[in-house]
Amino acid sequence: MRILFLLFAILPIIEIALLVKVGGIIGGWNTIAIVILTAFLGSYLVRREGLQTLQTAQDKMQRNELPGNEIVQGLMLVVAGVLLVTPGFMTDILGLLFVFPGSRHVIASHLTKHMKARVVTSAGFGGQSPFDQPQSPFTQQPRDENGDVYEGQYTNKTDNDENNRLR
Template identity: 45%
Template sequence: MRYLFLLIILIPALDISLLLVSGKAIGLWPTIALIILTGILGAYLAKREGLQTIRRVQEQLSYGQLPGDALLDGICVLIGGTLLLTPGFITDITGFFFLFPPSRKAIKSFIIKMWQRRINKGRIKIIK
């Protein structure tokens, strides 16, 4: 939890500094255009990947399967879309990382390992 607080402070500060450096390097209007372009592209990708994920969840449910992998995809797409709508280059790069299927696979395996460690240490208990 303490790392989350640090990220909430550190990432926006770094994003603002990168935006200022970009504004000086390429100019104000190209920087604003890049921010708007990544927002539009991010919204499009999040919509496309989100709809594919919803279809996969529905398909797996119709076959009587639990859609665990597809739900993790949905979480990644939600996080990625949110990050891409947030202005800043660091959040945009991270958002694209969450949206693209090859990199999303690595993120999902990390999330699964993290939850397995917490369950094994007894920090999370599953009650039937």
């Protein structure tokens, strides 16, 4: 919750203050030109790195390997694209950290470690998988004395024979 508050409340205030400060130093039009230039440069870099990451993921899948790290990097590139197109210097710096391969690999490895730890701890020792659906007592299958479940359709032949005789 705190992170969302920082993103949506404090970060725009910081961005506006930085834009005004830089605009006062180098001029308003130069500041606008830098913001537009970083948006175009960022979109080019995101596209190039995204295609490279996609190619690596496809190569891993052809070798029957799970491209987990590439999936995380692809998501980071999506976030980087949004950050780089958003006007501001803080978002541009964060977006460039997500785009450049060296920093992206480091951040992605930390994210995957964190996600693996979350999955393991959320599964816990409760005996149920986090993916199990809770069962209602009203939808449980009837069981016999051995605990076996028998399902199927049946037709009562005695009723059909009596109906045929009455006709």
